[in-house]
Ligand SMILES: Nc1ncnc2c1ncn2[C@@H]1O[C@H](COP(=O)(O)OP(=O)(O)OP(=O)(O)O)[C@@H](O)[C@H]1O
């Protein structure tokens with residue numbers, strides 16, 4: 001579904017991704033693991049084709065999605081036409097709007113209104129906490145609830161392929177489990193998921209496969225089970 005080959009990415013003159021290759025098959029949940037500064041968010045931003053000033057610049061290699069070259073594609077087309085949704089680091093929800101208004105904004109490009117109303121019901125059943133708070137202003141939600149909202153929003157934009165940037169960040173262990181269980185359910189119901197995580201323990205518990213990134217290189221890959229059993233992984237990344 002997604003294929004990245006020999007991708008080199010720079011900010012200004014500084015190269016931060018040095019020729020990474022990875023792929024995500026339809027129906028999979030794949031994790032991209034690595035420490036601070038490894039290049040995980042840069043990888044996601046490269047896929048989303050985010051514009052300047054934040055934009056990482058691709059200098060070589062390719063990103064294809066269902067066989068289509070994504071490099072010349074504008075970011076809103078990545079979302080609206082290709083159905084790729086990002087749950088960004090730090091959530092970036094609209095604090096002065098309600099839960100429902102935030103979800104509604106995500107549907108602006110959709111024309112399948114029958115499916116849209118089914119999707120609202122689905123989000124509210126996956127995240128009952130959001131259902132209880134649908135008319136609450138988002139700035140008054142807890143961090144965990146905001147993370148759920150950010151995830152629900154990617155679902156509401158009709159994404160068939162969902163990218164998440166460190167969804168576990170700042171969540172208590174129980175809430176983390178709750179969120180990953182829902183991600184797994186979203187995955188089982190047909191969405192493909194690519195999740196960036198520093199928390200290798202939780203990601204390897206739920207993902208099918210994983211890649212480990214260090215300083216702009218992919219240094220390991222394998223099934224979640226194999227990765228969880230690798231000695232180097234245990235020492236450096238698994239508690
Ligand atoms: N806008 C930018 N301009 C210049 N350098 C940047 C920019 N954004 C990121 N970098 C650098 O690129 C490298 C990779 O950053 P990136 O944000 O992709 O790491 P990460 O793996 O997501 O880390 P973290 O787990 O801390 O979020 C880092 O060295 C970072 O300093």
Ligand SMILES: [Mg+2]
Nearest residue numbers: 040041042089
């Ligand atoms: Mg990051």
